[in-house]
Structure formats: structure tokens, C-alpha cells
Amino acid sequence: MPTSPIDTSTRRRREHLAVDGRVLSDEYHGIGRMAEMLLRGLAGTTEFDVTVFVRQDQSSRRFALDDLIEGQGHRRAVFDLPLTSSWQWVRWPGALRRAGATVTLSPYSLGGPVVGGGRKCTFVHDCIMETDARFAPDRRTRSLYMLQTALMARTNRVFTRSAASARDIERFYRVPVEPWQVVPGGVDEDFAAGAEPVPRIGAQVLPATYVLQVGARRPHKNVAALVRMLAHLPAEYHLVLVGTIDGRFPDPVPRLAEELGVTGRIVHLPRVSEAELHSLYAGASVFAYPSLIEGLGLPLLEAMAAGLPVVASDIPVFREIAADAAVLIPHEEPREWAEAVLSLRSSPLRAELIAAGRAQVKKNTWDVTVARLLTALRQM
Template sequence: MAPSTPAPDRTDHLALDGRVLSDEYHGIGRLAEMLLHRLAGSAEFEVTVFVRPGQRSRRFDIDGLIEGLGYRRAHFDLPLTSPMQWIRWPAALRRVGATVTISPYSLGGPVVGGGRRGTFVHDCIMETDARFAPDRRTRALYMMHTAMMARRNRVLTRSSASARDIERFYRVPVRDWQVIPGGVDETFARGARPATSIDGQDLPATYVLQVGARRPHKNVAGLVRVLPLLPEHYHLVLIGTIDARFPDPVPALAGELGVAHRIRHLPRVSEAELHSVYAGAEAFVYPSLIEGLGLPLLEAMAAGLPVVASDIPVFREIAEDAALLVPPDDPRAWAEAILRLRAPAERAALVAAGHEKVTKNTWDVTAAKMLDAIRRM
């Protein structure tokens, strides 16, 4: 990576699209939260956070992140999916005097106005496979919107794997300094007490854990196919909402395979609850077919869990030797990898490698690279 650009001798007015601070956007919202915490007290930036009127979240303390950190709040009453925002953004950004604008999600944010503009293109999931989009129209609109944002803003992304996909689909070069790797909140490493129940559901004594919204690319059905190959006392705990735009094959498949009683689904959990569920898991399992980064993988490593993940480019990049990587469509290989973790030496080696990995992927490192990228835009 090129040497960091020194801080300029001026105060920029940074506008951040805070509409991603919602329960719907796990990793994207976490990125925005991190950046707000790290900008607090900076003499380099004045900050305005745009949110929707009455915006609420179970995952994020929106009032604390804005007024609590001394930022200004501005309202922008359009959803992230509305094309009308391209018309409305310039005037909104002029009103707050923005000289830098950061859009944590490529579906939101301006294509003109707002000074120097950066937008995160986190992945090319829908671009890679039409099955990963709710329908053809949504996919076409998403790609049109992302193409416009990518060509009119400085692209920022979360991994080199995503950078390569962005260059392939949108013909936009992404340099090393535009890759902002994921960070892990230090609270995940503080040894939470394992949860015994969440939202009235008892948690089993032995379970493997997956975190993420229920969408086709997450390949949750692949994990259901693994359960019959594991001992009966192994259970599967799934954290994340079910995306109603997609058919959910899990209930029917679990019934067909006779493992429905071994699955717990927790649609929404608080931050404290999430730490406790991580703490009680036997392993973290991540069977995705494609990801832009995979923040839960890093959170699980920080929490001291061994990880079994799909052998895909981004996980090879992020996990390296700190996870067991197996083909996403091979249930027997998944079962064998999970059962390998019963060997104390193998388990300890993976946990140690994961700990070493996340010590190099802190939010402070992410924030430093983010600030460097903002200065270079």
C-alpha cells in the first residue's frame, strides 16, 4: 500500500448517509457506526449524519452516534432504493455545506453535489448470478444504479476479491488504497457468558452458528443438508432475518430430512445477545457462495470460535489459514470439517490462528485506511 496521505490543513464538512444504521444492514451499518466513532473529536472533519425521520434500530444507538458524539443530524426522507434521491441529494448536501460525502452503500447517495464523493460497493453478488436477485427487474435496476454510482463517485470496497469483481462488471479501476478491510469490535473478544435462551427459545447445549440474512447466496440450505451427517446432539442456530423477496427452502428441507427439531432461528438479536450466542457455539459455519467480506467470520474469530467456511476467493483472502475452507456444495466435507474440531489440538490451532488474524483487523486499522482514502478522494 502507498504511504498514507498526511492530514490537510483544513476542516472538511463530511456528510454521511446514516440510513444504513438499521437492523436490515448488518455489516454495512457496522461500517458506518465504526466511522462515526473514529471521527469523534477529530479537528479534521465536521460531520453531518443523514437519517430518515423517526429512524430506529435495535442494533445501533442512533441518538448516541449522532448527538452523543457531537454530530449534526439532518433528515433525508427517501428509502435507499429510491431513484428520486439522485434529484434530492444535491440540495440536501448544499444545505449542510458538505465538502466530502460518504455513502456506505452504493444504493444510496448522490451522483452530483456534495464535494468529493465516495461510495462503498461491497460486493457483486447480484451481478454474479441472477439467482441471487429477487427478480430480473430488481437486478437490472440495482446494476444500473451501482454503475452510475461507481462511475460518478470514488469507489471504496471491502476486499481485493470484490475489487476484482467491480473492475470486471463495471470497468472501474480500484486501487489498493480504495480497499478498506473489515474490522472487529474489541467487545467480541471480552468473553461473554454463553446464552441459554434468546427471545424465549432455549439454546441447545451443542450448536454450530451461522449469522446473516436468509438469502440464496448465503446457502443456508447447504447447512441443513449437513445436519443429518452430524451426531444427533449437534444443532444449528441461525441468526438473521428471512428476506421475504426470496423463497425460503429451509423449513421444507428440514422437514424432509427430519432435522427441523435441531434448528433454532433467531431473526433479530441485540448486540449483547449476539456476543452471548457466539460464546456458546461449538463452531461458526459460513457456507456462502459469494460475499463481499463476511464480517461475521471475523467476529466469530474474535469471540474465540473455530470457523468452517466456504472455499471461495474472499474467504481465502480474509481467513487464510485461520479457518477450515471446504467446497460450499459438499455436505459430507462440511460434516467432516465440523467433526475435526472435536480434536483439541486442531481446535486450539484454529482458535489461535483466528485470534492472530483479528488482531490485525481492528476497527482502528480500518478507520485509519478509511481516513486515508477520504483524503485521497
């Protein structure tokens, strides 16, 4: 039966971008957020058709997958292996060939192809495990992670999210990362929309005055520093910790809180919805971020966008992304942290930091991030 000729000229002009969407889960706060906003931003481009690979049973409280994929005009494909599986390297070439991929984007270097898929790029977000063995669950995990990252870095074009991380990648993997390969994460405009505080999250009643921290409970997050800080604050102050506890690591918080007598002043919320997270930022007194190392520190930017003053550890990446819009303090000084929190209760400094933070995040919108990613993809 004869068929009508199909005009494929437009298709030839458009590249086919395959994106590993397995990071769109509650397990990956910053990486998942970045993937979400990139998919939204890519919906407006005329340069790429996009296929998003997800697991068959993938679900998330934070990300509406139907909206992020089909709702943005993208195509869904199933890639039913976890990010930690070594079998994915065998399966990727066939999956990408069937998708017709000419460019492949892996939002996380732990997963993604090393062959097939046309031009390949991956995000190496940080060198946390590389920097200190204590930040890895065990020696074997650290060795395998570094081996896999090295392989991805040598077979993919590396993107990263800060100049600080670019320097670390060059130091550990001997892979050059040029300024155009730095694609910092942005901030969702909804954080600046002014959410209302809420009295409770689910069954958990929220304290009237609290310091907020957001992020998975892992050693490099240094949450114990906030427990020590809390012991130097008046009894009305509480600590709200948002994020799952990584069971691969010992959690020092319960024992330390008991020793310091502050157990009743700590609220732990393992998982919250996007709307709940916005309300938590809106109701907090201060956002505290005592990390020992980060690739970017997206919650810090989210807090500034929400109009929340920030106290953070004095590390290179926070100097880079916060500039003068946060109070930066050595992480091992709990009394100084407490003094900083109290100084921001009601003072000209609080208003100055809020204004400076909002100005700073305007340099880190998702529109800027997507534009930089598209520029980087063109230069591959």
C-alpha cells in the first residue's frame, strides 16, 4: 500500500535529547529539583525533542512525574534499573538507540551511559566522598563511586554546579572543567511568592520559633553542629530538621540531643511536600546550613528566595553562591552560631540579609540555569 511522503526536514534539524529521570524521587533533594526544573525549561526549546527515562514503578511525593514528562510535551521511556546497578551500563546503549538519542544528559554521574547515546554529558555535582572517607558509608562504596565517577568523567562531558566543585573535579579526576561547563542550579520562583506559615505538618505541631535545616541526614551535613548550637539558645528556640536519615551512617543527633538536654526541642520531618516545604521556610526564624562541603547547597538559595536570613558554614562554595547575603561562620563554633541566630531575631542586619539574599538569588534563576545548559549543550 503506497504511503504519503513525510517531511522530515524539521526532525532533522532537531536533536533528540535523552534525560535520565530516575533522580526525580524523594531521595535526591537538590539533584531531583535540578532535573525537574531543567525538564520544565526544556519544554520551551525548539532545539530538542526530549525523552525522559524513569523506572516502571517510580513515584514521588515531591515531583508529579506525569506533569514533568507528558505535561511538558516530553516522551516517557522505562529504564527499570536503580542508579546503583552496574548492569545499567550494559542496558543503556540499546535503550538509547531505541529512543533515537543524539545527545544524552545524566543529571547524576552515579547513573548514565558510558557508550551509546550520541554525545554524552553528565553532572558531577560535588566531590564529597572524595574529600573525606568519613563521608562515604564504607571503603568499598567510596572506591566504587570514585571508579564510576572517573569512568563517567572520561566518557562524558562533565558539567558541575559551582566553581568550587569544578576545582575539586579537576583535582581528583584530572578532567578540565571550563567556566562554560559550570551550570549552577536555580531557584523555583514559587519560593519568592510568599507562602503562609502553617501550625502543623501532618500530625506534627510546629513550634512558634524555630531554626530550619533542609537536607538528607549524612555526615557532611554536620547536623550535630546545630544540636550544639541549640544548647546555647533560649528554650523558646527549636530546631526543625527536614530530610531523610541515611541509614548507612550512624546518626549522632539523638544521643547528642539527650546529652545536651534538647531532645524535646528538635522536630524531625523526614519527608514533606513542596507546599509544606514552602510553608516551613515561611515560618522559620533563620535557616541554618552547617555543611562541611557541598556541591552547591540549593536549600540555601531556596531560603534566601523565601526571604529567610541564612547562617551557614564558612566554606568555599557558600562564599561563592551566598557572597555577602549570609552570615558565614566556622562550623566548629556553636556559641557563635547561636549568637548569630539571636542577632537576626529583629535587627537591621536581618532586613539587610533578606534584601541581599533576594538580590543574590535573582542571579540564580532556573531561566538562567536552562539558558546556560543549552549553551553548554551547543558547545559539546
